[in-house]
Amino acid sequence: MRPPAEAIGTLALIVGAIAVAIFIGVEGALVYAVWRYRTSRVSTPARFDRNTRLELAWTAAPALTLAVVFVLMLGTLRDIGAATDAQLRIRATGHQWWWEFDYSGIVTANEMHIPIDTAIDIELASVDVNHSFWVPELGGKTDMIPGQINHLRLLTRRPGVYLGQCAEFCGVEHAWMRIRVVAETKEDFDRWLATQGSPATASGDGARVFQSNTCVNCHAIRGTSARGEAGPDLTHVGGRATIAAGVLPSDAASIRAWLVDPQRYKPGAFMPRVPLSDADLDALASYLGSLR
Ligand SMILES: [Cu+2]
Structure with missing residues (x-):
């Protein structure tokens, strides 16, 4: 299978080259005519309206050019469409304003490995409004539509971090709906997935604060009693690079600041302020930061 980004890039180059060739041809003829006949005193232009050959030529040439582009595009669409030969399926679900990634039951958020x-x-779904999954370096953008599953094919040969963004306006925090894709070797990926699949520790003050407050209504931490589904799964939140879909780094200090006042960092987000004592905040932030 060909990387979709490569297929799209090649198509863009070919279509771009055709457009440049047409531009040079048309502008060249124009400049030539202006220069060649610059001293001509003829005020009535020559008439061509009975010239069938000329009419046929300038109808056929653009039609043929577009037909070539059309055929090339069909090939590209085949290269970037649903991967029937997929070796891995991931369900990506858009939420206002974060991403859920489900690896056959192992759920994580905002950072896709x-x-x-x-x-x-990638099976693209949405639980609320239209979103659009777009990681430019990996491929085209595809909409996530409530009640419908769309498919996106991904393949990359180069390990690294690829950044993406929701590409369909979906509400006030649309701009803070970042996607982070970590492409890694098969071994690293398998290790990551095994970690994601393991439960989190349920002991300690932080775990107690989490489970005895409203956190559990929206968030799940596997291994604890928290099974909420409205917000991101936090089982390994400390192992991600960011929280809140890219707003803050995922260290204990930032998590604490976020818990104190989420609306300060992401106005409009559905994460409410949970009134907690300073000691509880410290315990909760260091617990969440430790969930790697
Ligand atoms: Cu959006």
């Missing part, structure tokens, strides 16, 4: 050299089929 993928193995390199692997044909991946």
